[in-house]
Amino acid sequence: MILKAQNIKMEFERKRKDTNILEVLNEFNLEVPEGKLLLIMGESGKGKTTILNIISGLLNPTEGNVFLDETDIYSLNDKELSKLRSENFGMVPQGQTLLRSLNVLDNILLPIKLYRNPSDDDIKRAKDLIDEMGITDLIDVMPSEMSGGELRRAAIARALINNPKILFADEPTSDLDSKNRNMIIDIFKAQRDKGVSVVMVTHDDSLKDIADILINLNEEA
Numbered sequence: 001m002i003l004k005a006q007n008i009k010m011e012f013e014r015k016r017k018d019t020n021i022l023e024v025l026n027e028f029n030l031e032v033p034e035g036k037l038l039l040i041m042g043e044s045g046k047g048k049t050t051i052l053n054i055i056s057g058l059l060n061p062t063e064g065n066v067f068l069d070e071t072d073i074y075s076l077n078d079k080e081l082s083k084l085r086s087e088n089f090g091m092v093p094q095g096q097t098l099l100r101s102l103n104v105l106d107n108i109l110l111p112i113k114l115y116r117n118p119s120d121d122d123i124k125r126a127k128d129l130i131d132e133m134g135i136t137d138l139i140d141v142m143p144s145e146m147s148g149g150e151l152r153r154a155a156i157a158r159a160l161i162n163n164p165k166i167l168f169a170d171e172p173t174s175d176l177d178s179k180n181r182n183m184i185i186d187i188f189k190a191q192r193d194k195g196v197s198v199v200m201v202t203h204d205d206s207l208k209d210i211a212d213i214l215i216n217l218n219e220e221a
């Protein structure tokens, strides 16, 4: 599946003395081809999270369109868009986003539980992902008892539970030591090699070598 963002403008209303409008993106275009790792680099405040939210169906831009193949995703109603998102997209959000009241297995099954009771197959898939992420021993552990790298790997498993065609990740290596950082990068590369399109945003210059396609927001005006 091909994801395209066309002529995106994003303005936020923000109370300031001189102006009430903050323009974060203007004439922004992006194409995410199948099975590639696309890296969007930019300093803090350049709009990386905003871009991920727009192209993953969470934030309707002020102007412009986002197409998944032929579908203009913001022309869908809420229910249709949620269905498209859960069938095609996985998201690893910025920061720690596991629910503190659920253990690792239940956190990973959460995207399924929003729609139905997990089947035996769903639970098996969750356990396989837990193994793949190298956190087998943590299956029934609560997030408060886990390290930053472990939390990040559990969040990736949660993003993968519905077999997404496109995996979005917002600063997935921030606050990690180099060992954990490499582990996370290897996980994303392995997904890419399985044919999943990966869209990652980061302010970390040292990640640029892992990209199949690099978009540098710092170079734009």
Ligand SMILES: Nc1ncnc2c1ncn2[C@@H]1O[C@H](COP(=O)(O)OP(=O)(O)OP(=O)(O)O)[C@@H](O)[C@H]1O
Residues within 6 Å of the ligand: 012, 013, 014, 022, 024, 042, 043, 044, 045, 046, 047, 048, 049, 050, 051, 094, 203
């Ligand atoms: N809902 C909002 N309302 C008003 N301003 C916003 C909103 N969301 C983001 N912004 C502003 O838009 C700009 C871009 O924000 P964004 O979160 O996309 O940056 P970022 O590149 O992800 O930064 P970081 O690296 O710190 O995560 C910032 O100046 C931010 O303050």
Ligand SMILES: [Mg+2]
Residues within 6 Å of the ligand: 048, 049, 050, 094, 170
């Ligand atoms: Mg951000």
